Amino acid sequence: MIVAGEASGDLHGGNLIREMRKIDPDLVFYGMGGKRMKATEATLLADASDTAVVGLTEVVFKLGTILRVMHRLKTSLKKERPDLVILIDYPDFNLPLARTARRLGLKVLYYISPQVWAWRKGRIDTIKKAVDRMIVILPFEEPFYREAGVNVTFVGHPLLDEVKKKYTRPEAMKRFGLKEEATTIAILPGSRRSEVGRLLPEMLGACRILTEKLSPLQFVLPLAGTLDPEFVRNILRQFPVQVNVIKDETYDVIGASDVAIVASGTATLETALLETPMVVVYKVSASSYAIGRRFVRVDHIGLANIIAGRTIVPELIQKEASPERIASEVRELILRPGRTREMKAALTEIRGKLGVPGASQRAARIACDMFPPDAKGGKR
Numbered sequence: 278m279i280v281a282g283e284a285s286g287d288l289h290g291g292n293l294i295r296e297m298r299k300i301d302p303d304l305v306f307y308g309m310g311g312k313r314m315k316a317t318e319a320t321l322l323a324d325a326s327d328t329a330v331v332g333l334t335e336v337v338f339k340l341g342t343i344l345r346v347m348h349r350l351k352t353s354l355k356k357e358r359p360d361l362v363i364l365i366d367y368p369d370f371n372l373p374l375a376r377t378a379r380r381l382g383l384k385v386l387y388y389i390s391p392q393v394w395a396w397r398k399g400r401i402d403t404i405k406k407a408v409d410r411m412i413v414i415l416p417f418e419e420p421f422y423r424e425a426g427v428n429v430t431f432v433g434h435p436l437l438d439e440v441k442k443k444y445t446r447p448e449a450m451k452r453f454g455l456k457e458e459a460t461t462i463a464i465l466p467g468s469r470r471s472e473v474g475r476l477l478p479e480m481l482g483a484c485r486i487l488t489e490k491l492s493p494l495q496f497v498l499p500l501a502g503t504l505d506p507e508f509v510r511n512i513l514r515q516f517p518v519q520v521n522v523i524k525d526e527t528y529d530v531i532g533a534s535d536v537a538i539v540a541s542g543t544a545t546l547e548t549a550l551l552e553t554p555m556v557v558v559y560k561v562s563a564s565s566y567a568i569g570r571r572f573v574r575v576d577h578i579g580l581a582n583i584i585a586g587r588t589i590v591p592e593l594i595q596k597e598a599s600p601e602r603i604a605s606e607v608r609e610l611i612l613r614p615g616r617t618r619e620m621k622a623a624l625t626e627i628r629g630k631l632g633v634p635g636a637s638q639r640a641a642r643i644a645c646d647m648f649p650p651d652a653k654g655g656k657r
Contacts (some may be wrong), residue, residue, distance in 0.1 A: 278306075278307060278308045278350070278353065278354065278357070278359040278361075278362045278363065278366075279294065279307075279308045279310065279314070279319065279362075279363040279365070280308045280309045280350065280362075280364050280365065280367070280370075280371055280374060281308075281309065281310045281311070281325055281366070281367065282309065282325050282365075282366070282367030282370050282371070283325060283364040283366065283367060283468070283469070284311060284325070284468040284469075284501055284502065284503045284543075285366070285468075285543040286310070286325070286365040286366045286367055287310045287311035287312070287313045287314050287325050287391065288313050288435075288439065289365060289389060289435050289637070290310050290313065290314045290363075290365050290388075290390070291310070291314045291317050291364070292313075292315040292364075292435060292438075292439070292637040293312030293388065293637055293640055293641055293644070294306050294314065294319055295317055295636045295637075296638050296640070296641035297641040297644055297645055298317075298643055299641070300642065300645045301645060304318065304322075306319035306320070306432050307319060307320035307321070307322060307359075308320075308321065308322060308350065308351070308363075309321060309322060309323040309324070309325055309346065309350065309358070310325050311324060311325040311326060311502070311503060312502055321527050322346075322349050322353060323349060323350070324351060325503075326469075326503045327342050327346065327636070328397065332566060335377040336590060339634070343370065346533050347370065347373065347374070348558070350374060351374065351377050354374070354377055354378055354381055354383065354520045355381060358381065358582070359383065360384070360642075360648050360649060361385075361386060361561065361644065361647055361648055362374070362375070362378045362384065362385045362386070363388055363644060364385065364386070364387050364388070364408075365388050365389050366388075366389040366390075366391065368391030368393075369596065370401060371387070371391075372400065372403050372404070372407065373393070375387065375403070375404075375407035375408055376403065376406075376407045379405070379406070379407040379408075383407050384646055384648075384649070385407060385408050385409050385410075386409065386410045386411075386412065386571070386643070387408045387410070387411045387412065387504070388640055388644075389411045389413070389414055390411060390413045390415070390422070391404075391413070391416075391420050391481075392434055393421075401422070401427070401497070403424050404422075404427055405425060405426055405427050408427070409428065409647065410428050410429075410430070410647060411427050411428065411429040411430070412429075412430055412432055412640050412643060413429055413430070413432070414431070414432065414433065414434045414435060414631075414636060415431075415432050415434070415583075415584065415631075416431055416630060416631070416632065419431035421455065427575070430633065430639075430643060432636045432639040432640050433631060433632025433633055433634070433635065433636040433639070434546075434631040434632060434636055435636040435637050435640075436543075436546060436547060436550060436631075436633045436635070437550070437628070437631055437632070437634045437636065438635065438637065440528055440547050440550040440551060441528060442455070442527075442528055442529050442532040442551070443457075443528075443529055443613050444529050444533075446532070446533050448531065449529045449530070449533035450533055452526075452528075452529075453497060453521060453530065453533065454521065455495055455497065455521065455533065456493070456495060458493060458495060459493040459495040460491065460493065460494050460495070460535050460536070460611055461494075461495050461496075461497060461500065461533060461534045461535050461536075462484065462487070462494060462495070462496050462497070462500070462534060462535065462536050462537070462538065462607065463496075463530055463531050463534035463536070463537040463539075463544050463548075463553070464477070464481075464484070464496055464497070464498045464499050464520065464537075464538050465481050465498075465499065465527075465531070465537060465538065465539045465540055465544045465548070466476055466498075466540050467501070467540035467542065467544070468479055468501035468502075468503045468504065468542075468544075469503065470504065470505075470508060472516050472540060473504060473508070473509065473512070474512070475561070476540050476558055476560055476598070477509070477512050477513075478512060478515070478516075478598055479558065479560065479598055479599060479603060480538050480558070480600075480603060481512070481513070481515075481516040481518055481520070481600075482516070482599075482600025482603075482604075483600040483601075483604040483607065484516070484518045484520070484604075485517060485518050485539065485600070486495050486518055486600055486601065486604035487604050487607060487608060488518065488637070488639065490604075490608060491608065491611060491612075495519075495521070496518060496519065496521065497520070497521045497522075497523060497533075497534065497579075498513075498518045498520050498521070498522045498523070499523050499524075499526065499527035499531065500522055500523065500524045500525075500528040502524075502525065506522070506524070509522065510522070516554050518541065527547070528547065528551060531551045531553050532551045532553065533547050534553055535553075535554070535611065536553070536554050536555065536556070536559065536604060536607055536610050536611060536617075537553050537554070537555040537556075538556050538607060539555045539557050539558070540557075540558060540559070541557050541558065541559040541579055541592070542580075543577045543580070545557050545579045545580050545581050545590070546580040546581060546584070546627075548581075549580070549581040549584075549590075549624045549627050550624075550627070550628055552621050552624045552625055554590070554610050554617050554620045554621060554624075555581075556591050556593065556603060556606040556607055556610070557578070557579040557582075557590055557591065557592045557593065558576050558582075558592075558593045558594075558598040558603060559592065559593070559594045559595070559598060560594070560595055560598045561595075577592060578592055578594065579592050581624065581627060584627050584630055584631070585623060585626065585627055587631075589620060589623040589624065590620060590624075591606045593606065607609075625656035
């Protein structure tokens with residue numbers, strides 16, 4: 278069984294399945310994921326987009342669906358008794374699954390750590406009791422877990438293999454119908470419907486302000502595969518800003534852009550690896566934020582800043598994530614080339630802190646080594 282609950286987890290899950298099958302072509306996978314895992318011919322009992330949500334209180338609106346999917350997967354653990362259970366991030370869903378698997382005597386591998394180093398550190402006790410092996414992708418996570426007595430391995434970050442441009446900047450500009458002479462601003466509002474519904478209007482409001490102050494500008498939005506294009510277009514129609522929406526070529530869109538406005542999450546690290554200057558925005562419901570503030574123990578929310586250990590890209594959180602503030606930060610990056618160069622140099626350093634390419638292959642080897650000797654698969 279392999280379970281991913283978000284777009285980034287689906288990406289890494291799909292790559293892991295492919296690498297594990299290179300080791301053992303007879304392996305059979307099932308569980309929960311998205312289009313990347315489905316493309317590997319894994320049998321999906323649920324689609325990750327049905328359970329994806331941002332914020333603590335926002336979960337309430339999808340609780341019925343989440344509980345039904347959870348029940349379906351727990352039932353399958355008892356019925357199918359898989360040789361290995363692989364859980365990818367998504368802790369509030371996956372940790373209960375891990376506990377169920379452990380009670381059934383099944384092997385559990387957790388790939389991509391919950392951010393227990395940032396908040397709710399008490400979950401590390403659950404991980405220690407319910408997880409046989411932890412694979413982490415951020416360098417500082419390995420000593421954190423090792424000190425807690427968890428069997429852990431740092432394999433490097435899988436995005437080092439994934440984040441690549443196909444085209445040169447001139448080729449990308451031509452392909453996307455963009456003008457070389459205009460400043461290009463990428464808009465990345467997230468991969469989940471609730472997240473986009475909250476952030477995209479703020480980003481578009483900032484774009485409207487920017488068009489009144491600077492010229493020429495052009496805006497481009499790389500559409501996440503988890504989103505309904507019509508949902509995004511309905512939001513775009515509410516703003517007098519021309520936005521070029523492009524599907525399936527996110528990295529080339531970001532790489533061709535001068536500045537990006539990015540929702541906090543995996544996209545901030547992808548943008549950092551492409552060395553595109555950015556402004557990070559984060560916004561959840563007031564109640565979710567109030568609850569989260571009581572538990573979060575890190576100075577930054579953007580992965581680029583967390584990995585760097587200092588503020589290298591601006592972060593606008595909650596009320597600060599307003600059209601006016603976003604526009605002000607983007608304008609600074611456009612009008613102050615020196616600041617932009619400094620940010621690019623700092624972003625270059627991040628790649629060196631993420632290990633070396635080949636994370637999915639190393640994770641696959643660890644996973645395959647966990648199969649019991651009498652597993653029903655083929656050669657090991």
